[in-house]
Amino acid sequence: MSRPTLGDVEQILAALAQEGYIADREIATAIYLSIELHKPLLVEGAAGVGKTEIAKVMARALDTDLIRLQCYEGLDVNTALYEWNYQKQMLRIRLEEGSGRSPEEKEQTIFSEPFLLRRPLLQAITHPRAPVLLVDEIDRVDEEFEAFLLELLSDWQITIPEIGTIRAQHVPYVVLTSNRTRELSDALRRRCLYLWIDYPSFEKELAIVLRKVPGISRQLAEQIAAFLHAVRALDLQKVPGVAETLDWSAALLRLHRDHLDREAVERTLGCLFKHHEDQRVARGPWLDRVLAVIADAQRDGQSLQAALDRLERLARG
Amino acid sequence: MRPELGSLTEHVVEFSRRLRARGVLCGPGETADALRALRAVNLVDREAFRLALRTTLPHRREDLAVFDALFDAYWGAQAGPEREGPQERPEAQPPVEASSLGAPSVRGWAEEDAEGEQEVPGYSPVEVLSRKDFSSFREDELDLIARMVVAIARRIATRWGRRRRRARRSHLLDMRRTLRLHLRWGGEFPELAFQRRKVRKHRVVLLCDVSGSMDVYSRFLIQFVYALQEALGRVESFVFSTSLTRVTEQLRSRPLRCALDRLSQAVPNWSGGTKIGTSLRQFLDRYGGLLDRHTVVLIVSDGWDTGEVEVLRRAMQEIRARAARVIWLNPLLGSPGYQPLTRGMQAALPYVHVFASAHNADSLKDLERVLARRRLGQATRRL
Numbered sequence: 200m201s202r203p204t205l206g207d208v209e210q211i212l213a214a215l216a217q218e219g220y221i222a223d224r225e226i227a228t229a230i231y232l233s234i235e236l237h238k239p240l241l242v243e244g245a246a247g248v249g250k251t252e253i254a255k256v257m258a259r260a261l262d263t264d265l266i267r268l269q270c271y272e273g274l275d276v277n278t279a280l281y282e283w284n285y286q287k288q289m290l291r292i293r294l295e296e297g298s299g300r301s302p303e304e305k306e307q308t309i310f311s312e313p314f315l316l317r318r319p320l321l322q323a324i325t326h327p328r329a330p331v332l333l334v335d336e337i338d339r340v341d342e343e344f345e346a347f348l349l350e351l352l353s354d355w356q357i358t359i360p361e362i363g364t365i366r367a368q369h370v371p372y373v374v375l376t377s378n379r380t381r382e383l384s385d386a387l388r389r390r391c392l393y394l395w396i397d398y399p400s401f402e403k404e405l406a407i408v409l410r411k412v413p414g415i416s417r418q419l420a421e422q423i424a425a426f427l428h429a430v431r432a433l434d435l436q437k438v439p440g441v442a443e444t445l446d447w448s449a450a451l452l453r454l455h456r457d458h459l460d461r462e463a464v465e466r467t468l469g470c471l472f473k474h475h476e477d478q479r480v481a482r483g484p485w486l487d488r489v490l491a492v493i494a495d496a497q498r499d500g501q502s503l504q505a506a507l508d509r510l511e512r513l514a515r516g
Numbered sequence: 517m518r519p520e521l522g523s524l525t526e527h528v529v530e531f532s533r534r535l536r537a538r539g540v541l542c543g544p545g546e547t548a549d550a551l552r553a554l555r556a557v558n559l560v561d562r563e564a565f566r567l568a569l570r571t572t573l574p575h576r577r578e579d580l581a582v583f584d585a586l587f588d589a590y591w592g593a594q595a596g597p598e599r600e601g602p603q604e605r606p607e608a609q610p611p612v613e614a615s616s617l618g619a620p621s622v623r624g625w626a627e628e629d630a631e632g633e634q635e636v637p638g639y640s641p642v643e644v645l646s647r648k649d650f651s652s653f654r655e656d657e658l659d660l661i662a663r664m665v666v667a668i669a670r671r672i673a674t675r676w677g678r679r680r681r682r683a684r685r686s687h688l689l690d691m692r693r694t695l696r697l698h699l700r701w702g703g704e705f706p707e708l709a710f711q712r713r714k715v716r717k718h719r720v721v722l723l724c725d726v727s728g729s730m731d732v733y734s735r736f737l738i739q740f741v742y743a744l745q746e747a748l749g750r751v752e753s754f755v756f757s758t759s760l761t762r763v764t765e766q767l768r769s770r771p772l773r774c775a776l777d778r779l780s781q782a783v784p785n786w787s788g789g790t791k792i793g794t795s796l797r798q799f800l801d802r803y804g805g806l807l808d809r810h811t812v813v814l815i816v817s818d819g820w821d822t823g824e825v826e827v828l829r830r831a832m833q834e835i836r837a838r839a840a841r842v843i844w845l846n847p848l849l850g851s852p853g854y855q856p857l858t859r860g861m862q863a864a865l866p867y868v869h870v871f872a873s874a875h876n877a878d879s880l881k882d883l884e885r886v887l888a889r890r891r892l893g894q895a896t897r898r899l
Contacts, residue, residue: 207557207558208557208564224563224564224567225567225570225571228557228564228567228568228571229567229571231556231557232553232556232557232568232571232572235552235553235556236549236552236553236556236572238549241575243576243577272809283691283692283695285691285695288695289695289698292695292698292699302699305699306696306699309695309699339809341808341809341810342808342810379577380809380837380838381807381808381809381838382804382805382807382808385541385575388541388575388576389541389543389545389546389575391575392549392571392572393571393574393575393576394571395577395580
């Protein structure tokens with residue numbers, strides 16, 4: 200079985216950068232080893248830190264297809280694996296009326312591969328080239344389905360009663376993501392390599408904003424990254440992720456802002472804070488203090504680290 | 517580099533062993549992965565070496581901190597592994613001895629009749645009123661309550677499953693079977709095949725307050741827990757006062773008297789003060805894996821917490837986020853004039869789906885009725 204590989208970690212970093220993903224070495228190493236060791240990669244972290252992106256970038260960098268299985272509570276085999284195409288089956292039965300074939304023959308015809316609807320897992324197994332299979336938010340499915348998935352990840356084969364066993368021609372690259380709403384089983388964890396993605400550092404977030412929001416000034420991007428740094432130290436119901444940062448940056452740009460002030464923040468509050476209670480906190484006197492610290496730091500060109508530390512203290516105090 | 521690779525392998529094996537000794541989920545499979553990973557990275561690069569081990573050995577976020585600490589200690593500031601003394605094992609849990617103060621109050625229940633009341637600790641303001649309910653329990657009433665508990669347990673603990681089974685009539689068509697029938701008859705649909713979703717059981721996690729302020733209810737409560745565990749397969753039971761003890765095993769003993777005996781030996785701080793928040797936090801840290809979207813958490817407590825309210829609030833928030841449903845039974849709620857105003861209760865309430873009293877038979881009947889009306893509905897109920 201030949202699998203294309205990506206060379207070493209440095210090359211993966213370059214490939215990721217080329218795809219517009221700002222990754223650190225930790226992420227690049229995890230992707231690299233997942234490919235080299237042929238092992239699924241379990242990615243955990245808060246919502247909005249770019250877990251799903253990893254699979255997308257991996258597929259683009261490997262120049263292969265991405266097949267995505269979005270998990271939700273109640274996900275069953277019919278949606279994840281395969282389903283029979285009942286309309287097509289019925290049409291065939293109609294067409295064959297009066298053909299004189301025995302019911303057994305007809306049954307064999309309509310329960311054969313052409314009448315199969317391939318859902319993501321079956322697609323991944325039967326793909327002509329090893330694809331990237333993204334199992335998104337695995338923590339949402341129940342234990343039973345998790346056990347089923349674990350079996351699939353070990354054997355890479357599935358059995359359809361009417362057809363028989365289908366074995367994977369090319370073992371897919373697998374990325375599983377979890378928001379940790381439920382503890383995953385130890386067995387599943389041990390099947391995977393592990394990557395935890397934290398919220399980005401100030402430098403990383405700044406780089407992401409500069410790259411992903413065309414036309415934004417460095418001054419505004421720095422203010423945004425510093426602001427988010429302060430926001431994440433707050434005690435919030437829903438901490439904004441990178442996706443929120445980008446939405447917010449785009450909104451500020453649309454409003455033709457080149458710096459942060461109270462009015463700009465208040466008008467765009469909904470991009471960052473998705474809970475009423477969080478918005479109330481953000482609107483409070485905290486906001487003026489944070490904006491003052493950021494403005495001072497930029498005007499005086501003082502050490503950014505000192506300003507970030509002050510911002511964190513502001514959030515706690 | 518050849519000769520060194522052998523010793524490196526030994527060190528990686530030893531390193532994994534130490535991780536395992538510190539509770540990290542990490543066996544021979546992980547060690548083998550780590551060694552394969554090391555072959556794929558540039559070993560001269562210390563950071564590459566560290567990341568290769570970090571990606572392959574630990575599997576959960578909690579273990580990353582353990583890994584980081586041990587990595588520095590074991591491999592030192594330089595890439596070369598550093599000598600360390602004989603490996604220290606995490607201290608074994610000292611055998612829990614029954615507290616001389618607490619044990620009798622448990623052990624007594626099996627023999628004692630309902631007249632033998634316990635003293636209500638001083639800091640509960642509603643002592644006399646609430647005590648009355650329980651002192652009036654007679655044996656036949658206890659029987660009735662046990663039956664009701666079973667009915668409640670069934671309500672709490674069932675849900676619709678993913679698997680389906682055949683059914684004569686239902687709203688779910690079984691297309692696969694219908695088509696087969698269709699073929700057999702060769703014409704129009706002679707018969708529709710139906711399926712029904714199987715009813716599956718929820719897991720129930722029971723957290724029962726056995727602190728001093730709850731003492732008068734304890735006899736009843738343990739019976740409740742015992743009956744619940746008997747009725748359902750998947751119950752995990754814990755009792756807490758200042759700390760938490762898992763009692764699932766002890767309560768599996770038959771008969772009840774025997775279970776109570778074992779229980780009294782296992783629980784170290786029976787009828788002490790109450791630290792609800794700390795106890796719930798302990799539960800989350802040690803047994804958090806029990807919680808998922810199909811777990812019902814049943815907390816039985818009067819909400820008198822002598823610990824930090826914020827600790828309680830955060831623990832409740834996390835439980836609520838991770839469990840299917842949170843039910844809080846408060847034995848004091850039935851007392852006339854009682855308002856759930858204790859600070860602990862106030863902090864916990866926003867995270868509770870069903871808040872009900874459990875002070876007498878009628879209140880349990882009410883609870884059963886509410887649970888019957890909705891199978892895991894979302895609305896918060898106050899009884």
